[in-house]
Amino acid sequence: xxxxxxxxxxxxxxxxxxxxxxxxxxxxxxxxxxxxxxxxxxxxxxxxxxxxxxxxxxxxxxxxxxxxxxxxxxxxxxxxxxxxxxxxxxxxxxxxxxxxxxxxxxxxxxxxxxxxxxxxxxxxxxxxxxxxxxxxxxxxxxxxxxxxxxxxxxxxxxxxxxxxxxxxxxxxxxxxxxxxxxxxxxxxxxxxxxxxxxxxxxxxxxxxxxxxxxxxxxxxxxxxxxxxxxxxxxxxxxxxxxxxxxxxxxxxxxxxxxxxxxxxxxxxxxx
Ligand SMILES: NC(=O)c1ccc[n+]([C@@H]2O[C@H](COP(=O)([O-])OP(=O)(O)OC[C@H]3O[C@@H](n4cnc5c(N)ncnc54)[C@H](OP(=O)(O)O)[C@@H]3O)[C@@H](O)[C@H]2O)c1
Numbered sequence: 001x002x003x004x005x006x007x008x009x010x011x012x013x014x015x016x017x018x019x020x021x022x023x024x025x026x027x028x029x030x031x032x033x034x035x036x037x038x039x040x041x042x043x044x045x046x047x048x049x050x051x052x053x054x055x056x057x058x059x060x061x062x063x064x065x066x067x068x069x070x071x072x073x074x075x076x077x078x079x080x081x082x083x084x085x086x087x088x089x090x091x092x093x094x095x096x097x098x099x100x101x102x103x104x105x106x107x108x109x110x111x112x113x114x115x116x117x118x119x120x121x122x123x124x125x126x127x128x129x130x131x132x133x134x135x136x137x138x139x140x141x142x143x144x145x146x147x148x149x150x151x152x153x154x155x156x157x158x159x160x161x162x163x164x165x166x167x168x169x170x171x172x173x174x175x176x177x178x179x180x181x182x183x184x185x186x187x188x189x190x191x192x193x194x195x196x197x198x199x200x201x202x203x204x205x206x207x208x209x210x211x212x213x214x215x216x217x218x219x220x221x222x223x224x225x226x227x228x229x230x231x232x233x234x235x236x237x238x239x240x241x242x243x244x245x246x247x248x249x250x251x252x253x254x255x256x257x258x259x260x261x262x263x264x265x266x267x268x269x270x271x
Contacts, residue, residue, distance in 0.1 A: 011073030022156030104138030131157030134170035172262030
């Protein structure tokens with residue numbers, strides 16, 4: 001589906017690199033068909049060393065020859081990039097923006113022709129093909145465009161097709177979420193050290209426990225509360241741990257973290 005497509009990644013930073021690596025390792029793109037841009041030549045040189053990928057400092061040059069244009073610059077830089085490429089894009093191309101906060105309507109306003117636009121919100125585990133991405137279609141995107149975007153992000157993890165009004169919430173939950181979970185893993189590992197485990201063992205136990213619990217939710221489709229009940233023996237040790245979590249307000253804290261991140265996601269374009 002992608003092998004013959006020319007892909008331009010405009011702003012190949014952390015997220016752009018995760019995507020390129022994930023798609024390459026999934027075997028769905030050919031590096032010869034990828035062209036990247038960055039703000040600085042140094043970044044292009046670094047990416048060429050890592051992937052042997054062609055780069056240019058001109059977004060216009062990269063975009064005009066591409067079938068699929070992935071805009072992966074910071075939200076505040078999106079208007080700049082669109083002003084450079086907007087006039088030259090054609091309806092036969094597909095623009096996929098992974099920028100937080102930037103709506104498809106905003107992007108479409110900057111494009112001369114009726115170019116199809118898909119808004120996507122992936123996360124960095126795309127690097128390991130364990131990503132989670134939400135995608136939403138703009139007004140010119142057809143179901144085929146949505147399918148193509150889904151194919152791209154399915155190659156590096158899971159994808160949900162969402163209503164665009166939910167994209168800031170997806171940003172606050174699954175795009176910011178890895179950072180929240182790293183803190184959970186770090187804290188569990190600290191706890192392991194506190195109760196006498198070597199740090200490397202504690203970290204492996206904590207990380208694989210998070211992977212296992214996530215897989216249980218996804219693969220059994222059981223409600224997390226039911227899975228929790230299955231681990232919690234009456235008068236056992238897990239219930240004592242749960243009491244501490246409830247007293248410490250873990251649930252409310254995580255809920256507030258996602259709510260705050262979602263609110264911030266709405267503002268990024270302006271600040
Ligand atoms: N990081 C995440 O987990 C994540 C998740 C989902 C979505 N996103 C979205 O992905 C986008 C990028 O985030 P990031 O974390 O990858 O940021 P980043 O590492 O700072 O990458 C941004 C890249 O854009 C390049 N750039 C800056 N100005 C440019 C211009 N005028 N033309 C072309 N390239 C330009 C930078 O080049 P230089 O390196 O040369 O300065 C840099 O490589 C953001 O919109 C963010 O909302 C990020």
